[in-house]
Amino acid sequence: MTEPVRLSKRVVEIAGCSRSEAEQYVQGGWVRVDGVVVEEPQFKVTDQRVELDPEARLEPAEPAPLVLHKPAGLPSAEAIALATPAHRWDEDPSGWRVHKRHFAHQAAALPLEDAASGLLVLSQDGRVLRRLAEDAAKLEQEFIVDVEGELAPYGWNRLSHGTSFDGWPVAPFKVSWQSEQRLRFAIKGVRPGLLQYLCNEVGLHALSLRRIRLGRIPLSKMPPGQWRYLPPSERF
CATH class of the missing domain: 3.30.70.1560 (Alpha-L RNA-binding motif)
Structure with a gap:
């Protein structure tokens, strides 16, 4: 049996790229191990089949803001747990691909009261959270x-x-x-x-x-407990 190696190292071997580029490919969801997408560069592989998607692109891991329909009675901090692939709105118009990294370290901007429901913005970017907090008095x-x-x-x-x-x-x-x-x-x-x-x-x-x-971000017809991506083209 082949000695276990990091997935990113195997991608370097098959793609002829640098280690940092290999890690971007993996974190971007472009690499499959025995047909299953793996997004952890440190994942250990031996004799498994490792494939790089022919359409793979090198893209930076930008923060992924989300819009969540918070159910009534659920604290905003707990509603963040609904941001998982299983709860993505089927009609999300963004066209973005789902990645595991999109759900780490999300925080709620302008939280709702526990009893309230509706639009809740989640962001991994502290700058966005601070800006919304600072603009709260003038944001309709x-x-x-x-x-x-x-x-x-x-x-x-x-x-x-x-x-x-x-x-x-x-x-x-x-x-x-x-x-x-x-x-x-x-x-x-x-x-x-x-x-x-x-x-x-x-x-x-x-x-x-x-x-x-x-602001200018609507909840639309998204059902309670579901979320969608908030692309840069949508501004508050």
């Missing part, structure tokens, strides 16, 4: 809020013309009825409890919250 978010109760007299005028929350003024926002028991908010500077507070102030009780847009 769109929520659908199911409510119960009866709107107080003059409540709509009070709701739509601004108020304060925790001693701070609430930036002007748009609110409209989507149905008899459903409100749509387009609002900036969202903080935990803000939407519930706004509803309570006018005699309504918020039953559920769902974020359907963050």
Whole structure:
């Protein structure tokens, strides 16, 4: 039996490339061992059949941002665990190939409250996370809020013309009825409890919250618990 060697070393032998290029091929999902894609350069092989995809391209391992539909009742930090190949949305329009490296060290940007559902952005890039946190006050978010109760007299005028929350003024926002028991908010500077507070102030009780847009990024029709890639062409 052949002495075990690193997969990247075997790729060097069959492709005539450098070690760093071999590692990029492996991490890019272009190498199969006995017909199965292996993405770990340190994987040990002996007599197995190692193949480099004829369409293999040398590409840097860029961070992969994701858009996840967080289910209600699940903390944002725990919802990250849904970012696995099995939960990818079948209608993901990005066309990106799935790699194991895409799911390591993901973190949530602008987390949702535990009880809320909807659009959650995940990123491996600390720069993206910091930028979104810094832009939170000026980034418009769109929520659908199911409510119960009866709107107080003059409540709509009070709701739509601004108020304060925790001693701070609430930036002007748009609110409209989507149905008899459903409100749509387009609002900036969202903080935990803000939407519930706004509803309570006018005699309504918020039953559920769902974020359907963050900046210019929409949730679309993606089902709860599924995710899609967020390519660079989509900007907040």
